[in-house]
Amino acid sequence: MTPAQTTRLLPQAYRPLFAHAGFKRLLPALAASDLGDGMSVVAVAWLAIEIAPPGRSGLLLGAALAAYALPGALGALLFGRLLRRLPAARLLAADSRIRAVLLGCVPLAWATGLLHPVLYVALLAGSSVLHAWGNAGRYSLVAQMLPPEQRLAANALLSSSVSASIVIGPALAGFLAAVVGPAWLIGLDALSFAVLAVQVGRVRAPGGEPEPETKSQWRTGSEVEAGAEAGANGQGGAVTGSDRPTAGLQLLRKQPELLGVLALTWFFNFLYGPAEVALPLHVTDDLHAGAGLLGLYWALFGAGAVLGGLAAGALRRFPLWPVTLGIVAGWGFALVPFGLGASAPVTLACFTLGGLIYGPFTALSYTLFQERTPAAWLTTVLAARSAALLTAGPVGTALGGPLIALMGPRGVLAASGIATVALAAVGAAVRIRSTRRPASRPVHGSGPCGDAARP
Secondary structure (H helix, E strand, C coil), rough: CCHHHHHCCCCCHHHHHHHCCCHHCCCHHHHHHHHHHHHHHHHHHHHHHHHHCCCHHHHHHHHHHHHHCCCHHHHHCCHHHCCCCHHHHHHHHHHHHHHHHHHHHHHHHHHHHCCHHHHHHHHHHHHHHHHHHHHHHHHHHHHHHHCHHHHHHHHHHHHHHHHHHHHHHHHHHHHHHHHHHHHHHHHHHHHHHHHHHHHHCCCCCCCCCCCCCCCCCCCCCCCHHHHHHHCCCCCCCCCCCCCCCHHHHHHCCCCCHHHHHHHHHHHHHHHHHHHHHHHHHHHHCCCCCHHHHHHHHHHHHHHHHHHHHHHHHHHHCCCCHHHHHHHHHHHHHHHHHHHCCHHHHHHHHHHHHHHHHHHCCCHHHHHHHHHHHHHHHHHHHHHHHHHHHHCCCHHHHHCCCCHHHHHHHHHHHHHHHHHHHHHHHHHHHHHHHHHCCCCCCCCCCCCCCCHHHHH
């Protein structure tokens, strides 16, 4: 089958993407790095258990998992002054190179007998320090490469790649770890980032990325719009105190719609945290089943999320906010049957449906940020977004333990669902109230779903 014939088999929304040489070259490398990270979810934990001193496996396991994720939030704040001026491609390449080098040191240190637990945690922490900036660079680069009408479909492919890695990566790691060992799986993750760094170096976004200036100030009203137009024309624009690492958060405070999306996403992820802790205990304590059933829950959720993410490309014709709030409410309703004592087949179906409903959420959120943020500030704002969201899941997860002791796993799953539905209702009420105010022109461009997405 020729490439042209393959392209014709794709849904209409995705065909233009695979006709774009740069995006078509970049997507496989991004998917490979996602798969590598999916395998590392298992490999990082497994290797920590193997090298931990007797009686310290739990401590090292927690430290390793935290080091593989949380330093990205710190890096987003500490390196803002240095990195916010860099083009998106250079940010993504820098993050990929750091991850390739430091993760690549893990199997080498393990093979030579030098992988001390402290060194292991330090390598993981160093590898993730630019994660927020690399993630921002990924979506900023896509926004530069593609016209606005193609961004939602592109974001859907990227988010579906992440969802697919949740399904395939851990299963593949479980098989390969028995053959080559977890340290070498982390080495494969490093190799995937090395390939990504090379591919990013071959991609050039049209016109590059404008650098923001630091002398002007962003304000509300007409001055914000003027600054946005200047940023869109490559003339820059800045927020007050933009040389500080928190420039992205300062800009978000001037754009209520983006701040509202960020707040909704933060609380959405926060309320998901207790459910992630409760589900394994629900399987063992309530259903008296083993790890196989838990794996099936997550595999079905991931499969649903992949399908839902791919469906996001067709959602452009619908109003953004009703769809986004519907996704939040739909996920909450999918958890409620757990608290009603539903059987495993019913809750498996609900969890699959929940993944399908959740799938488009990430793509829709990123598309709104791409559409409403001036080009000169997109990586800075997306890095601030990533830094903020990196705190939501751990906070929710930490809350899960005490809640389970108080309510039991089944009660926590139901409470998480009900609270999520309530979050959607509050978001809808705030949205309705804001739309009744005198309309103002969007900060930059039009919404991904047309006029209905305007603030």
